[in-house]
Amino acid sequence: MNARQEYTIKLMKRYRMSYVMMLPYLLLFLLFVVVPVFVAIFFGFTDFDMINTPSFIGFSNYKKMILQDNLFLTAFKNTLLLATITGPVGYLLSLFLAWFVSDLSPKLRALLTALFYAPTLCNVYLVWQLIFSGDSSGFLNSWLLKLGVINTAKQWLTDSDILLGVLIFILLFTSMGTGFLTLVAGFQNTDTSLFEAGAVDGIRNRWQELWYITLPSIRPQLMIAAVQSITSAFGIGTAIDLLCGNPSTDYKAWTIMNHINDVGNVRFEVGYACALSTLLFIFMVAANRVIQKLISKVGN
Amino acid sequence: MTSKALENGRRSKRHIFHKAKVNRSHAGNAVVFTCILILGAFMALPFVYALGSAFKPLNELFLYPPRLLPQNPTLDNFIGLWTLMKSSWVPMSRYIFNTLLITAAGSAGQIILASMCAFPLAKHPFPGNKFIFRVIFLSLMFHASATAIPTYIIMAKLHMLDTYWALILPACASSFGLYLMKQFIEQINNAVLEAAEIDGANIWQTYIRIVMPMVKPAWLTLMVFSVQSLWNIGSSTYIYSEELKTFSYAVSQVVAGGVARTGTGMAISVIMMVVPITVYLITQSSVMQTMASSGVKE
Known part of the structure; x- marks a missing residue:
């Protein structure tokens, strides 16, 4: 020794x-947390169905995804689309809102922070569902009909042409997440003497101040907020069930999360579901790694 | 207090923008404020709509075009909810009990277990410390629902399916709570802990008497986050007995009852919203304090 x-x-x-x-x-x-990941990786290489003894089938599940499962390709496309829109846009939205409220007086800031965070705190999908109800007596429909913007009631959440857009709109308002709180706290704690020093050094407006002083000084908060927003963007699934039903019309909003639940809980193709989980897991972690690299360059 | 600070204090009372910051133009402030108002209105919409509808009498619920706020507010919907609660197959009080139990047990478990793990992780340089924290940080990068199927297999093996444990134990293992707690404990001055050690306190005494009181903001924050996730648990694949299902599930059933249930549905949605929002409002300054320390240290 x-x-x-x-x-x-x-x-x-x-x-x-x-x-x-x-x-x-x-x-x-x-x-x-840890064991499920390894279980997913392991069973991803088998044909496990919860009843029969699983046998090892190599990469067949992964081949099946690409070659035979059209629904998977739809889910894959939608997940990427939803994640690339609601992730970054939601993140930027929460960044700007946090920045905006940081200029306000403490009471007003606390109040608005609570308001912006409230949709994350509670499940407001049922209410959104009523607002976007396809009935002509639905809140949005009846106003748009009255104002003459549309002639017939729109099926906001079931019309295959528009449901994805409506869904993204709703998700953006409910996806501020805990990252928003981190950012508000970060902005609140930036050293104000830096701003005065910056003004002397020739920083002329709030945008320069944001980019050269504030953002670099809250980089740690930017990182964790990004982790939170990417992770939740890739995990979108239940919200879609609640808003557009399961499955959504023509599978227009079908995500990998929906697909995993369908394959695993409904069809009991657990091995295949595990392979899908593994893939989603790899995507989440990889996206996080890439974004962290990008954020470490902010303000440099 | 210097005269300058006094002046700043006075100014803050007159303006919504409290800090007289440099680099702020009036036009810019106006644009920012307009943006906040528009976005704020959208965020508030579902809440105002739910609150308004919950107090609307039947004839106003189906008014064309609908209004946001009731003209003759009434408690009819809440009374209707009460009647419905009594007539349902599994009494509504059972769903509420389930949700309260799961939320209370899950939150308490998470706070206690996470802080017990976070303290050594933040302050003791034992072998394996960095590795454990790296694994926990990595786990923040994926959503627990991605591994729902393998978790189901594990729970089936442990005979945990269709019990309260299936919802409580995973909540205790939340890695975000542990992460926040660890970052917060790290800020405690080492001298305080060393002083306790010199006075003869063992690790448990230090944890209970010194660390826990000092990290009160962090455990209040963990409470907010676990209440938020547990209170809203709806139908779960891990639970199939009707009498173990949650309040949120019952709510979705009431709302799914169709147009006739709109008023009742909104009344019950309002009740659902009140709890997590109240918990957040009470603890918000602690939450802000905790989140300020949550950054990723490079």
């Missing part, structure tokens, strides 16, 4: 109580 190993063991003995203290959480974390 060399000196380094001896030292490590000594440290481990010294901190044995720390390990004991962490154990309950780490056990649950392993069970519900």
